Amino acid sequence: MIDAVPPGVKDWAISLFGTADKAVFVGGMLLVIMAVGSLAGILEQRRRFAGGAVIAVFGLVGLSAVLTRAQMTPAAAVVALAAALSGALLLGWLIRRFHEGLPAGAAGTGRAGTAAGTDAATAQVPAGTERIPAGTERTAGRRTFLQVLAASAGATAVGGVVAAVWRGAASGISTAREKLQLPAAVSGAPAIPAGAEVGLAGMQPLVTPNRDFYRIDTALIVPSLDPEAWVLRVTGMVEQEIELNLADLLAKPLIERHVTIACVSNEVGGDLIGNARWLGWPVRELLALARPQSGADMVLSRSSDGWTAGTPLEVLTDQRDALLAVGMNGEPLPLEHGFPVRLIVPGLYGYVSATKWLTELSVTRFADDVGYWTPRGWSDRGPIKTSSRIDVPRTGRRVGAGTVMFGGVAWAQHTGIGKVELRVNRGPWQAARLAPGISLDTWYQWQLGIELTPGQYEVQVRATDLTGEPQVEDRRPVAPDGATGLHTIRVDVNP
Ligand SMILES: Nc1nc2c(c(=O)[nH]1)N[C@H]1C(S)=C(S)[C@@H](COP(=O)(O)O)O[C@H]1N2
Numbered sequence: 001m002i003d004a005v006p007p008g009v010k011d012w013a014i015s016l017f018g019t020a021d022k023a024v025f026v027g028g029m030l031l032v033i034m035a036v037g038s039l040a041g042i043l044e045q046r047r048r049f050a051g052g053a054v055i056a057v058f059g060l061v062g063l064s065a066v067l068t069r070a071q072m073t074p075a076a077a078v079v080a081l082a083a084a085l086s087g088a089l090l091l092g093w094l095i096r097r098f099h100e101g102l103p104a105g106a107a108g109t110g111r112a113g114t115a116a117g118t119d120a121a122t123a124q125v126p127a128g129t130e131r132i133p134a135g136t137e138r139t140a141g142r143r144t145f146l147q148v149l150a151a152s153a154g155a156t157a158v159g160g161v162v163a164a165v166w167r168g169a170a171s172g173i174s175t176a177r178e179k180l181q182l183p184a185a186v187s188g189a190p191a192i193p194a195g196a197e198v199g200l201a202g203m204q205p206l207v208t209p210n211r212d213f214y215r216i217d218t219a220l221i222v223p224s225l226d227p228e229a230w231v232l233r234v235t236g237m238v239e240q241e242i243e244l245n246l247a248d249l250l251a252k253p254l255i256e257r258h259v260t261i262a263c264v265s266n267e268v269g270g271d272l273i274g275n276a277r278w279l280g281w282p283v284r285e286l287l288a289l290a291r292p293q294s295g296a297d298m299v300l301s302r303s304s305d306g307w308t309a310g311t312p313l314e315v316l317t318d319q320r321d322a323l324l325a326v327g328m329n330g331e332p333l334p335l336e337h338g339f340p341v342r343l344i345v346p347g348l349y350g351y352v353s354a355t356k357w358l359t360e361l362s363v364t365r366f367a368d369d370v371g372y373w374t375p376r377g378w379s380d381r382g383p384i385k386t387s388s389r390i391d392v393p394r395t396g397r398r399v400g401a402g403t404v405m406f407g408g409v410a411w412a413q414h415t416g417i418g419k420v421e422l423r424v425n426r427g428p429w430q431a432a433r434l435a436p437g438i439s440l441d442t443w444y445q446w447q448l449g450i451e452l453t454p455g456q457y458e459v460q461v462r463a464t465d466l467t468g469e470p471q472v473e474d475r476r477p478v479a480p481d482g483a484t485g486l487h488t489i490r491v492d493v494n495p
């Protein structure tokens with residue numbers, strides 16, 4: 001569904017539900033399944049095979065969904081077929097019981113009732129068969145219904161066991177993750193300068209804890225990759241194809257850097273952005289071993305579930321610290337953030353760079369290949385736009401008159417922030433105190449106290465990068481290549 005919906009639907013879902021979109025999607029899926037099940041029941045009751053046809057079509061949709069997934073073996077089709085088959089069999093059984101209205105033991109007395117149990121009670125019974133009183137039939141019908149419910153529950157339980165085995169495999173990966181010993185970096189992350197964290201109540205931490213880090217991906221089930229079996233292939237327009245396993249990667253001289261990554265779907269003022277300390281091997285060193293051929297200008301990175309990102313080759317080979325990351329804030333990557341290995345590229349939105357559960361780097365050309373989101377209405381290039389956000393006070397918040405403390409973040413990855421300014425009710429811009437950044441690739445915090453008398457105010461923030469380029473003030477939506485505009489909040493100042 002996620003792969004097939006028209007461009008724009010995903011944006012709409014993210015803007016409406018944020019990172020709860022997956023839970024909403026699964027809930028919606030259950031509602032649709034219940035609706036299709038009800039429809040199948042109603043149709044089958046009227047006409048034989050009509051409900052079965054509904055289930056067959058639903059099964060085919062499931063089958064084609066399974067077969068078009070990346071790296072699905074034909075064996076995966078068994079799941080869809082088994083689901084459709086058990087659905088159809090259950091439906092057939094339910095409808096037979098419904099029409100007969102007879103207890104399981106009395107079924108097969110040779111006659112089917114015209115409709116529900118009450119009609120069956122008056123139906124003709126073949127000679128020699130003892131007539132079952134209506135009341136008994138109703139009780140029996142109820143008992144049959146309960147038996148069918150129990151059988152359905154049993155079938156569901158079998159599904160549950162299958163899911164549990166699957167989850168068991170995932171938790172095995174969790175154990176493997178916990179056991180994984182990350183080597184020390186040969187070049188550690190530069191120390192966080194004193195005062196980089198302004199320490200205003202209500203501000204987010206400068207380094208985002210893993211559990212609070214935003215998560216965006218198309219994976220309904222988090223891929224669980226066995227670190228022992230993981231291999232990365234470098235393919236395509238290279239002089240030397242390369243295969244690298246995790247032990248090979250961990251034996252390389254790893255470096256550690258703070259990098260702020262952001263989602264292209266992040267609205268102005270939004271929270272689809274986070275800053276972490278990543279441990280990894282520079283991608284440029286791997287690509288240097290593979291020796292890209294002339295004419296190549298893109299690296300299509302692929303995940304275990306077939307998702308792809310197209311990153312300019314230049315960005316992966318220049319001196320910025322684009323990483324094959326294995327560590328996040330001192331731990332192996334959390335499963336949701338790409339365990340065992342992902343890409344982290346300073347300065348580019350995640351959809352064109354930050355491939356999680358990485359399995360392949362294919363050196364290619366923008367003219368020949370596209371990443372996952374490009375045919376779905378998003379630009380093939382995705383440099384992160386300079387932007388800024390007010391975190392304190394939150395919009396609509398009541399504050400006391402006097403000096404009101406404002407605070408927030410600003411980012412211009414790989415260029416760095418030069419200044420941050422605030423303005424009240426579209427008045428003159430006032431320079432905020434910009435805290436020292438960890439690096440050009442991370443967000444910066446800022447704060448500013450402004451004297452405000454009682455009343456209602458509109459406050460805006462504007463960042464300017466270190467080359468003197470201010471952020472774009474025109475309001476533009478997130479598609480196709482990232483939102484622009486000024487984060488604007490309302491503050492109510494009490495007397
Ligand atoms: N395999 C895979 N990697 C992916 C994605 C995805 O859908 N699948 N989404 C990308 C997008 S759009 C973003 S913004 C970042 C988010 O990374 P995070 O979830 O660790 O914050 O991951 C990127 N990597």
Ligand SMILES: [Mo]
Binds near residue numbers: 216262264265350
């Ligand atoms: Mo994203």
